[in-house]
Amino acid sequence: MSAPLKLEEAQVRLLDLLSPTPASPCPVDQSARLFLAEPVIARRTQPPTDLSAMDGYATSGDGPWLLKGESRAGAPYDMVLGKGDAIRISTGAQMPLGADAVLVQEEAQVDGTRLTATEPPTARFIRRAGLDFKASHTLLEAGTRMGAAQTALARAGGLAEVVTHDAPRVAVIECGDELARDPTACEPHQTPAVNGAMLAAMAREAGAQVRQIGPVADDAEEITRAILAASEDAALVVISGGASVGPHDLVKPALEAAGFTLDFWRIAIKPGKPLLVARRAGTVVLGLPGNPVSSFVTGFLFMVPALLRMAGAKDCLPRAIPMLLARDLPPGGGRREFLRARWTPDGLVAAELQDSSALTPLAQAQVLIDRPARAEASEAGAFVPAFLLETRTYA
Numbered sequence: 267m268s269a270p271l272k273l274e275e276a277q278v279r280l281l282d283l284l285s286p287t288p289a290s291p292c293p294v295d296q297s298a299r300l301f302l303a304e305p306v307i308a309r310r311t312q313p314p315t316d317l318s319a320m321d322g323y324a325t326s327g328d329g330p331w332l333l334k335g336e337s338r339a340g341a342p343y344d345m346v347l348g349k350g351d352a353i354r355i356s357t358g359a360q361m362p363l364g365a366d367a368v369l370v371q372e373e374a375q376v377d378g379t380r381l382t383a384t385e386p387p388t389a390r391f392i393r394r395a396g397l398d399f400k401a402s403h404t405l406l407e408a409g410t411r412m413g414a415a416q417t418a419l420a421r422a423g424g425l426a427e428v429v430t431h432d433a434p435r436v437a438v439i440e441c442g443d444e445l446a447r448d449p450t451a452c453e454p455h456q457t458p459a460v461n462g463a464m465l466a467a468m469a470r471e472a473g474a475q476v477r478q479i480g481p482v483a484d485d486a487e488e489i490t491r492a493i494l495a496a497s498e499d500a501a502l503v504v505i506s507g508g509a510s511v512g513p514h515d516l517v518k519p520a521l522e523a524a525g526f527t528l529d530f531w532r533i534a535i536k537p538g539k540p541l542l543v544a545r546r547a548g549t550v551v552l553g554l555p556g557n558p559v560s561s562f563v564t565g566f567l568f569m570v571p572a573l574l575r576m577a578g579a580k581d582c583l584p585r586a587i588p589m590l591l592a593r594d595l596p597p598g599g600g601r602r603e604f605l606r607a608r609w610t611p612d613g614l615v616a617a618e619l620q621d622s623s624a625l626t627p628l629a630q631a632q633v634l635i636d637r638p639a640r641a642e643a644s645e646a647g648a649f650v651p652a653f654l655l656e657t658r659t660y661a
């Protein structure tokens with residue numbers, strides 16, 4: 267049995283087996299959550315001309331000024347201002363030719379057509395043409411995830427369509443004789459099936475189309491059939507449970523029977539050690555350990571990055587950020603550990619209960635603390651690397 271792989275090595279091995287989905291044009295307004303297959307290039311300059319950043323008066327030269335007219339957003343003043351001239355102007359309206367400053371309304375005094383100022387007008391309140399971007403500039407690179415701000419930028423750049431990768435398809439299988447599909451009808455010898463729904467929710471959040479299969483019994487033939495059915499239309503098949511060493515952990519023999527080759531098995535992290543990756547032609551199977559928290563953590567560290575790779579993301583792996591500890595942490599164990607922690611206004615508080623079956627602390631956690639193997643104790647006030655669970659830390 268080979269030694270468990272280092273986390274980062276295993277992540278790269280998995281990502282290297284996967285490729286992005288095909289690309290197709292998509293209306294900008296419907297592109298949220300998809301990843302760009304081609305860069306977004308500006309078709310226009312923004313702003314296209316100098317604009318006023320304030321409500322007030324566009325002025326030319328020194329005052330007092332003679333008021334000549336008005337420039338409103340959408341209705342510009344189309345004559346040239348001479349020295350000593352001014353016009354009324356609104357925020358976002360075009361500066362007329364010849365104007366060199368803006369006098370804000372609060373500092374203006376108007377008497378008929380005569381304008382005077384309590385403070386001098388300033389060019390700081392002019393938004394210069396091209397301040398935001400110029401035509402032909404790259405606004406968004408390929409591999410960027412579209413969201414609210416990116417939609418706004420692409421539209422401002424004059425685009426109605428962008429080219430995005432199709433949403434990846436993933437099948438999620440859960441196995442175990444003890445799993446009750448219906449949580450309201452769970453016998454004492456059973457446990458409600460949670461991993462399928464949990465992983466499906468994570469995958470949907472990552473932008474994937476999900477097919478959920480199971481619960482499947484601990485039976486090698488049934489698992490083989492489920493894997494074959496799942497791989498018909500999904501390039502990634504995620505199986506939870508049955509990945510360990512017990513006599514009922516049948517995912518490995520089932521994969522072999524379905525014609526898959528094991529790429530690696532076991533990684534040096536807690537929870538999540540007995541993770542496996544196998545492949546056959548264009549299909550990759552990611553086998554996650556059955557303990558629900560192990561499935562969640564490895565879903566976060568492996569499944570979501572895999573889906574992001576398929577979705578065409580530039581950066582697929584989550585990035586840890588240094589975060590302040592609100593409470594002391596005891597020394598780390600022999601395996602690199604991902605601790606469930608709450609992110610309070612005082613800093614991070616790791617859950618007391620770190621058992622890989624315990625869903626209560628998981629559901630209360632906003633953060634996973636990345637604790638190195640054999641870490642020394644850390645004191646409150648120290649910074650530790652941590653992953654935010656519910657943000658766009660991936661891309």
Ligand SMILES: Nc1nc2c(c(=O)[nH]1)N[C@H]1C(S)=C(S)[C@@H](COP(=O)(O)OP(=O)(O)OC[C@H]3O[C@@H](n4cnc5c(N)ncnc54)[C@H](O)[C@@H]3O)O[C@H]1N2
Nearest residue numbers: 440442459460461462507508509510515539555556557560
């Ligand atoms: N002798 C050893 N035993 C175990 C080892 C080991 O190295 N040597 N590793 C342990 C570790 S670490 C983990 S993690 C688990 C993983 O085991 P499996 O992937 O085979 O998972 P199962 O045995 O099928 O289930 C474990 C546990 O989780 C519950 N479970 C499974 N699937 C679901 C689901 N879909 N919904 C809810 N709960 C689920 C299951 O009932 C078990 O309680 O192995 C250790 N053992």
Ligand code: MOO
Nearest residue numbers: 537538539560622
């Ligand atoms: O690695 Mo297991 O996932 O510790 O519980």
